[in-house]
Amino acid sequence: xxxxxxxxxxxxxxVSESAYGFTQTDIEGQALFSLPFGDIVxxxxxxxxxxxVFALTFTIIAxxxxxxxxxxxxxxxxxxxxxxxSRETLRFQRFMAIACGLATMGGIMxxxxxxxxxxxxxxxxxxxxxxxxxxxxxxxxNAFEYGLLAMIGTLPLFVGAALVLATTGTLSMWILxxxxxxxxxxxxxxxxxxxxxxxMAPVFVAKAxxxxxxxxxxxxxxxxxxxxxxxxVIEIVISM
Amino acid sequence: xxxxxxxxxxxxxxxxxxxxxxxxVVIIVAAIGLISIAAGEITFEKDxxxxxxxxxxxxxxxxxxxxxxxxxxxxxxxxxxxxPAIGYITGYLSPFATALIxxxxxxxxxxxxxPGGILDExxxxxxxxxxxxxxxxxxxxxxxxxxxxxxxxx
Amino acid sequence: xxxxxxxxxxxxxxxxxxxxxxxxxxxxxxxxxxxIWQEFLHVMKFSFKQTWxxxxxxxxxxxxxVPAVIxxxxxxxxxxxxxxxxxxxxxxxLLHKITEHxxxxxxxxxxxxxxxxRSVLSAASExxxxxxxxxxxxxxxxxxxxxxxxxxxxxGILLITALPIALAMYVIILSKVPYSPFGIIExxxxxxxxxxxxxxxxxxxxxxxxxxxxxxxxAVFVTLFIGAMxxxxxxxxxxxxxxxxxFICALxxxxxxxxAVTIQIGxxxxxxxxxxxxxxxxxxx
Amino acid sequence: MxxxxxxxxxxATAITTSATGTAGTLTSLTVGEIELFGLSNFTxxxxxxxxxxxxxxxxxxxxxxxxxxxxxxxLIEVIALIAIALLGTDLAEALILPGLxxxxxxLTAMSQIxxxxxxxxREPESYLDxxxxxxxxxxxxxxxLIYGIILSGFTGGAVAGLGMLFYxxxxxxxxxxxxxxxxxxxxxxxxxxxxxxxxxxxxxxxFALMLAGTGILAKVAIKISILGTMRKNDGxxxxxxxxxxxxx
Numbered sequence: 001x002x003x004x005x006x007x008x009x010x011x012x013x014x015v016s017e018s019a020y021g022f023t024q025t026d027i028e029g030q031a032l033f034s035l036p037f038g039d040i041v042x043x044x045x046x047x048x049x050x051x052x053v054f055a056l057t058f059t060i061i062a063x064x065x066x067x068x069x070x071x072x073x074x075x076x077x078x079x080x081x082x083x084x085x086s087r088e089t090l091r092f093q094r095f096m097a098i099a100c101g102l103a104t105m106g107g108i109m110x111x112x113x114x115x116x117x118x119x120x121x122x123x124x125x126x127x128x129x130x131x132x133x134x135x136x137x138x139x140x141x142n143a144f145e146y147g148l149l150a151m152i153g154t155l156p157l158f159v160g161a162a163l164v165l166a167t168t169g170t171l172s173m174w175i176l177x178x179x180x181x182x183x184x185x186x187x188x189x190x191x192x193x194x195x196x197x198x199x200m201a202p203v204f205v206a207k208a209x210x211x212x213x214x215x216x217x218x219x220x221x222x223x224x225x226x227x228x229x230x231x232x233v234i235e236i237v238i239s240m
Numbered sequence: 241x242x243x244x245x246x247x248x249x250x251x252x253x254x255x256x257x258x259x260x261x262x263x264x265v266v267i268i269v270a271a272i273g274l275i276s277i278a279a280g281e282i283t284f285e286k287d288x289x290x291x292x293x294x295x296x297x298x299x300x301x302x303x304x305x306x307x308x309x310x311x312x313x314x315x316x317x318x319x320x321x322x323x324p325a326i327g328y329i330t331g332y333l334s335p336f337a338t339a340l341i342x343x344x345x346x347x348x349x350x351x352x353x354x355p356g357g358i359l360d361e362x363x364x365x366x367x368x369x370x371x372x373x374x375x376x377x378x379x380x381x382x383x384x385x386x387x388x389x390x391x392x393x394x
Numbered sequence: 395x396x397x398x399x400x401x402x403x404x405x406x407x408x409x410x411x412x413x414x415x416x417x418x419x420x421x422x423x424x425x426x427x428x429x430i431w432q433e434f435l436h437v438m439k440f441s442f443k444q445t446w447x448x449x450x451x452x453x454x455x456x457x458x459x460v461p462a463v464i465x466x467x468x469x470x471x472x473x474x475x476x477x478x479x480x481x482x483x484x485x486x487x488l489l490h491k492i493t494e495h496x497x498x499x500x501x502x503x504x505x506x507x508x509x510x511x512r513s514v515l516s517a518a519s520e521x522x523x524x525x526x527x528x529x530x531x532x533x534x535x536x537x538x539x540x541x542x543x544x545x546x547x548x549x550g551i552l553l554i555t556a557l558p559i560a561l562a563m564y565v566i567i568l569s570k571v572p573y574s575p576f577g578i579i580e581x582x583x584x585x586x587x588x589x590x591x592x593x594x595x596x597x598x599x600x601x602x603x604x605x606x607x608x609x610x611x612x613a614v615f616v617t618l619f620i621g622a623m624x625x626x627x628x629x630x631x632x633x634x635x636x637x638x639x640x641f642i643c644a645l646x647x648x649x650x651x652x653x654a655v656t657i658q659i660g661x662x663x664x665x666x667x668x669x670x671x672x673x674x675x676x677x678x679x
Numbered sequence: 680m681x682x683x684x685x686x687x688x689x690x691a692t693a694i695t696t697s698a699t700g701t702a703g704t705l706t707s708l709t710v711g712e713i714e715l716f717g718l719s720n721f722t723x724x725x726x727x728x729x730x731x732x733x734x735x736x737x738x739x740x741x742x743x744x745x746x747x748x749x750x751x752x753x754l755i756e757v758i759a760l761i762a763i764a765l766l767g768t769d770l771a772e773a774l775i776l777p778g779l780x781x782x783x784x785x786l787t788a789m790s791q792i793x794x795x796x797x798x799x800x801r802e803p804e805s806y807l808d809x810x811x812x813x814x815x816x817x818x819x820x821x822x823x824l825i826y827g828i829i830l831s832g833f834t835g836g837a838v839a840g841l842g843m844l845f846y847x848x849x850x851x852x853x854x855x856x857x858x859x860x861x862x863x864x865x866x867x868x869x870x871x872x873x874x875x876x877x878x879x880x881x882x883x884x885x886f887a888l889m890l891a892g893t894g895i896l897a898k899v900a901i902k903i904s905i906l907g908t909m910r911k912n913d914g915x916x917x918x919x920x921x922x923x924x925x926x927x
Contacts, residue, residue, distance in 0.1 A: 036319065036322045037322070037368065037369045037874075037878055038319070038322050038323045038365050038366035038367060038368060038369070038877075038878065039289075039317055039318040039322070039323075039366040040366075040369045040370070041319065041322070046478065046479065047479050047481050047485065050469065050482055050486075051485060054466070054489055057458075057462065058492070061454055061455055064454050065452050065453065065454035065455045065458075066452055066453065066454070067452050068450055068451050068452035068455070068456075068499065068500055068501060068502035069502050070450070070502045070504075070507065071450055071502050071503055071504060072504065082450055082502065088391065089391075092383075092387050095383070096380070096384070099376075099380050103373075103376075106373065112367075112369075112370075114367075114370060114774055114777075115367075115369055115373065118370055118373040118374060118377070118777055118781070119373060121377060121781045121785075122376060122377045122380070124785070125377055125380055125381050125384070125781075125784060125785055125788060126380055128384065128785075128788055128789070128792070129380060129381075129383065129384040129387075129788065132384055132388060132788070132791075132792045132795075133387065133388075137796070140792065140795060140796040141255070141796060142255050143792060143796075144745065144789070144792055144793060144796050145255050145256070145258045145259065146258075147785070147788070147789045148258075148259050148748055148749065148752055149258060149259060149262055151752040151755070151756065151782070151785045151786070151789060152259065152262065152263070152736075152739065152752050152755050153262075154755075154756055154759055154781055154782060154785070155266070155732070155755045155756065155758060155759040156266060156269070157759075158760075158763060158774075158778050159728070159759055159763075161763075161774075162759075162762045162763040162765070162766060162771070163282065163725075163762070165288075165289075165766060165770070165771075165774075166282075166284055166285065166721065166725075166765065166766055167282055167283065167284070167285055169285035169286075169287045169288050169289065170289065170318060171289075171318075172318050172319075184276055184281045184282050185272070185281070186269070186272060186276045186277075186282060189269045189272060189273075190269060190273075192524075193265055193266060193269055197262055208511050208512075208514040208515045209511075211495065211499065211507075211511045211514045212507065216452045216455055216496070216499035216500050216502075217454075217455045217500075219495075219499060220455070220495055220496050220499060223491070223492050223495050223514065224492050227488045227489065227492055227520075228488075228489075230520065231481070231484075231485045231488055234481070234524055234527065234528075235481055238481075238527070238528065238531050238537065245656045245657060245660075246653065248656045248659075249650075249652035249653050249655060249656040250652075252656060252659075253652040256743070259739055259740075259748060260739070260740045260741075263736040263739045263740040264740060266732065266736045267732070267733060267736050267737065267740075270729050270732045270733055270736070273725075273729050274726070274729055277722060277725060277726060277729075282722070282725065283719075283722075284719055284721040284722070288766065288768045288770070289770050290768050290769040290770040290773075291768050291769070292767060292768045292769050292771075292772075305769065323877070323878075323881060324881045324882075325877070325881035325882065325884040328884050328885075329884060329888055332885070332888060334831065336829060362769060362770060362772075362773035363773050363776065364873075364874075364877065364887075364888065364891055365874075365877040365878075365884070367770075367773060368874045368877060368878075369874070370773075370777050371776070371777065371870075371874075372870070372874055373777070374776070374780045375780070375867055375870060375895075375898065376867075377777075377780065377781050377784050378780050378783070378784045378902060379863075379864075379867055380784070381784030381785060381787050381788040382784070382787060382788075382860075382863075382902060382905065384788040384792075385787045385788050385790075385791040386856070386860065388791040388794075388795050389791055
């Protein structure tokens with residue numbers, strides 16, 4: 001079964017030599033598409049394309065979906081009330097969520113290590129923005145912790161990218177992903193922990209508390225962006 | 241065993257410990273870094289992009305990227321083919337800057353940002369996307385700050 | 395269009411697996427338990443029940459999340475059968491997490507919200523996940539499933555040669571089966587957790603998605619660590635794997651949320667030590 | 680105390696780096712070639728940076744006060760810039776700028792969150808009130824504005840912005856912020872348009888260069904001057920409530 005289906009799929013894929021000498025890796029398959037911006041060449045592979053579509057879907061959902069109204073029950077009675085988000089806050093959160101979605105798509109497409117780290121920092125700051133709009137003191141406390149983490153996360157991120165450049169002489173993933181170029185483990189580790197801090201993917205504590213904030217489609221973007229960028233950095237680190 | 245798990249999870253679940261835990265992780269990674277430097281794993285690649293040359297006699301020192309207005313400078317980019325006008329932006333000086341150079345031999349030390357100074361085509365064109373993202377980050381951060389600031393005013 | 399048939403088949407098998415899982419747990423706990431086709435009947439029942447969207451819900455998100463669950467796992471199944479990148483499948487695993495958050499948050503219900511918060515907490519299972527993916531790449535030198543299958547044909551099955559990685563993956567999958575000790579998002583004190591407000595056809599859709607998920611995860615484990623095999627053997631191996639998990643689920647209490655996280659972090663430390671060990675020992679045997 | 684030590688260490692590394700970078704009259708910068716004790720100057724710099732990382736993150740680990748941690752994060756970002764600077768190429772210089780801006784941007788947002796979180800709404804007892812703030816803002820602002828426009832580009836924007844910041848901080852404004860933000864947004868768009876022209880129509884690079892140079896000048900100047908309007912001094916010495924109920 002595997003053989004038959006693999007054969008049919010590879011036959012249907014166009015095999016084209018790319019101008020950047022990056023046709024196929026053992027990790028994510030064929031590059032589908034590239035978009036050069038000078039030295040920074042963005043690209044999509046089947047793997048990143050999946051992530052891209054997912055990010056796009058959730059950005060559109062954030063754009064068109066109205067926030068939910070959280071129900072709070074009042075203890076000692078049958079009463080309950082719903083929390084409504086003010087129009088101003090809603091607009092702000094929606095703006096931030098969309099910016100976050102765009103940053104995520106940028107990070108997914110990035111074909112340059114430093115560009116990727118910048119997009120990751122961008123995600124960090126939009127995430128802070130989304131939660132900072134909430135007035136609840138507990139959530140703000142957590143947002144502050146989250147923000148501190150995003151700030152110190154820029155150190156491993158940028159130092160990681162700088163080390164990649166220093167040890168290989170390039171930042172382009174097209175070159176870094178080829179087997180001839182070796183990136184030291186230290187740089188890879190720095191990149192991963194940097195993304196962990198920015199996107200807070202597995203740093204769960206403050207993020208779980210942040211989830212209490214109302215505005216589901218926007219809060220969800222925090223998670224979408226952090227998980228997607230985390231998936232991307234794993235791909236980058238493994239490919240390098 | 242169970243006690244250890246409890247103890248660790250008690251530290252992890254306090255959000256005030258978050259930065260401390262992360263700082264510890266960074267310190268561990270930095271220690272790995274020191275070890276790998278000692279092991280000779282991290283070596284500087286001498287073949288770098290956009291190498292810096294310093295010409296002490298140039299009035300643009302230390303920001304002289306070479307080239308003169310409307311004559312492209314010699315640039316070592318990653319993908320020169322992607323930007324056919326390479327070298328022109330770096331070589332460009334505004335007429336005012338050209339005039340100043342003749343008067344002052346230390347024009348470069350003011351970190352002049354005349355086009356062709358610090359802001360050359362690395363920032364404008366070949367790696368312009370970086371700068372776009374960076375300005376967007378600033379934009380979003382300011383939006384957040386202004387939003388909170390203004391909401392407080394009400 | 396073969397893939398569509400596969401998906402339908404996988405859904406049925408997955409639902410059946412869920413039923414068997416419940417039955418085994420019940421029998422271990424000396425209860426009679428529901429019939430094994432119970433979950434299948436559930437889906438049928440939910441499909442024809444009245445369906446509406448709660449007034450407090452974020453409507454688009456509330457609805458969109460259900461097809462998203464089905465779509466990502468159908469995609470994962472496709473990738474698995476075409477021998478594509480392992481990263482895609484584990485990308486899907488993480489994306490599933492997002493749908494979990496979305497499910498809980500979209501309704502505005504406090505129960506759903508608690509479920510979602512706990513699902514964010516359980517995001518720590520990503521940590522053993524990276525460890526195991528990195529480990530597999532470290533050992534086999536590729537992340538294309540077809541390459542990993544080929545590697546096992548040459549070098550023996552990974553379940554034996556790379557046991558700690560297999561264990562990490564086992565913990566990941568265990569945390570996703572129903573009634574698992576790591577299943578903090580569906581603890582009884584928060585009703586059905588993040589699924590609480592999705593009823594009627596939405597719930598049916600979710601169950602279909604989750605059945606696909608169970609099938610895919612089990613099949614991935616079998617393919618990655620035992621290797622290629624005929625389809626009927628894949629089913630049997632998945633079933634055996636599920637039965638081991640049923641035993642664990644039946645015999646262990648549910649962990650408190652942060653303890654679950656701590657244990658998962660413990661798993662990654664073991665894997666890292668293992669990887670460091672084989673790195674120093676000079677590669678795989 | 681720890682913060683002070685680590686700040687010193689960071690500065691020391693910065694000085695060492697720049698010293699090794701520009702030692703003597705070199706025709707080309709030789710990062711990674713100068714050797715000391717058998718190590719290249721890049722490696723030495725990197726070890727220095729890692730030591731700074733140890734110190735600053737240890738400080739962060741020990742520190743419990745929110746405000747101090749916020750200050751420490753800024754220190755940490757300086758170390759990141761040092762590590763980039765170790766490259767010693769033109770590219771490193773170009774990468775420092777985004778790195779720096781990200782740090783500044785995050786600090787701006789985080790400080791505001793800190794203020795909101797701690798409900799720091801009490802007015803200062805007294806403002807800085809010196810003569811130059813009454814008599815000279817216009818002249819200083821105009822002077823810096825003109826000089827900034829002459830310099831053009833990023834630094835020019837910073838200089839012009841500082842002039843405007845001083846003016847707004849002294850004179851006080853309330854309503855101008857929104858207009859400024861709008862202009863800043865358009866400046867940003869100019870920048871993006873210029874980038875697109877660079878990428879799609881490289882033959883028109885000169886036009887795009889002018890567009891980008893102007894855009895970035897306006898953007899940076901305005902971003903900085905907005906900071907000036909964010910101070911609540913209305914200039915007449917009168918005090919205006921900062922909203923809320925004035926509690927601490």
